[in-house]
Amino acid sequence: MSQATAPPASTAPVGATAQQGSEFTPLLRKVRGQGLLERRKGWYARMISVNLLALAAVVTGFVLAGDTWWTLLLAVPLAVLSARTAYVGHDAGHAQIAAGRRANRAIGLLHGNLLLGMSYAWWNDKHNRHHANPNHIEKDPDVGAGALVWTAEQAAVRRGFARWVTRHQAWLFFPMLLLEGIALKVSSVQDLRRQPARERAVEGTLLALHLAGYAALLLTCLPVGKAVAFALLHQALFGLHLGMAFAPNHKGMDMPDPAGERWGHLRRQVLTSRNVRGGPVTDWLLGGLNYQIEHHLFPNMPRPHLRLVQPLVREHCRDLGLPYAETGLLDSYRQGLRHIHTVGGAARPE
Numbered sequence: 001m002s003q004a005t006a007p008p009a010s011t012a013p014v015g016a017t018a019q020q021g022s023e024f025t026p027l028l029r030k031v032r033g034q035g036l037l038e039r040r041k042g043w044y045a046r047m048i049s050v051n052l053l054a055l056a057a058v059v060t061g062f063v064l065a066g067d068t069w070w071t072l073l074l075a076v077p078l079a080v081l082s083a084r085t086a087y088v089g090h091d092a093g094h095a096q097i098a099a100g101r102r103a104n105r106a107i108g109l110l111h112g113n114l115l116l117g118m119s120y121a122w123w124n125d126k127h128n129r130h131h132a133n134p135n136h137i138e139k140d141p142d143v144g145a146g147a148l149v150w151t152a153e154q155a156a157v158r159r160g161f162a163r164w165v166t167r168h169q170a171w172l173f174f175p176m177l178l179l180e181g182i183a184l185k186v187s188s189v190q191d192l193r194r195q196p197a198r199e200r201a202v203e204g205t206l207l208a209l210h211l212a213g214y215a216a217l218l219l220t221c222l223p224v225g226k227a228v229a230f231a232l233l234h235q236a237l238f239g240l241h242l243g244m245a246f247a248p249n250h251k252g253m254d255m256p257d258p259a260g261e262r263w264g265h266l267r268r269q270v271l272t273s274r275n276v277r278g279g280p281v282t283d284w285l286l287g288g289l290n291y292q293i294e295h296h297l298f299p300n301m302p303r304p305h306l307r308l309v310q311p312l313v314r315e316h317c318r319d320l321g322l323p324y325a326e327t328g329l330l331d332s333y334r335q336g337l338r339h340i341h342t343v344g345g346a347a348r349p350e
Helices: 018-022 025-033 041-065 069-093 101-116 120-132 152-156 160-167 169-177 180-193 197-221 224-249 265-270 280-286 292-297 303-320 329-347
Strands: none
Touching: 025 303, 041 069, 041 197, 069 101, 069 120, 069 224, 101 120, 101 197, 120 180, 120 197, 152 329, 160 169, 160 329, 169 224, 169 329, 180 197, 180 224, 197 224, 224 329, 265 292, 265 303, 292 303
16 A cells, blocks of 8 residues: 555655655654544545445436436436546555545455456555656656657657557547547456455455346346447446546656655655645545645545645655646646647657
């Protein structure tokens, strides 16, 4: 699990100066003193209960609506609540919810594998590697070359259809997010081969139960054509919503030079992350990920404390003369799209 109390030992900067190494310590001491790293079990219990009840209400509405095309409208609230469910799994993976590893894993397996059909172990492995070295081209899986590319060097070597996609990736970004919900499930199943036998058995069983339950619900209430249409719409909207929550966080921010100076924990997290301004609605829709800088500095800080620690982090960065990136939601998308458009230029004819 990612630890909020200090940068992971395996990613501690080699050769960093004493000053760089100590930049995070005063902030950590102040945050601990204010109790902002303490668990909020009551808050999470209420939030999880409300989300589960809302999911149950949508499923009940789905059953009652029956065989009609109007049932497809329920794919919209179900997609939103699915993203909320994914946020709970995310928080459990960071040990934000409970103090014990087993309790967090149980919550993650329930919300990830059983309710979403998305592997908790796969997500944790990938996401923790991202947290350890955000935007590091050699160590962060989120900026590895895939359907999209994030550096001119990656774009320059693309060939064939992949090169065409790279040329137009800024225009294709949001349409491609419509496939993200299905892609997450495919990656989850593929990752089962990597997992130890005991973990694979638990995760695989829960993924199979999700698929069987999801298919049974749809095919019991709808004929095959409408069931497939509902599933595609639900997964497309879920992928779009989840992708739009994660997209503003790092795209277009600094990318550490693998051959350059190694940054300490504070700089590594602050310089590569972007916050999104907003109020309670933004916090709800983005699951607290709009406080990305604070989340990266303190990964196991409970979600409701992120807005409380923000003034401390902003002041600490100002005292150090460290840029603190914060913008509106639409501007965050503009900045990210501008970056991937510029990067895609390496694949466009001169």
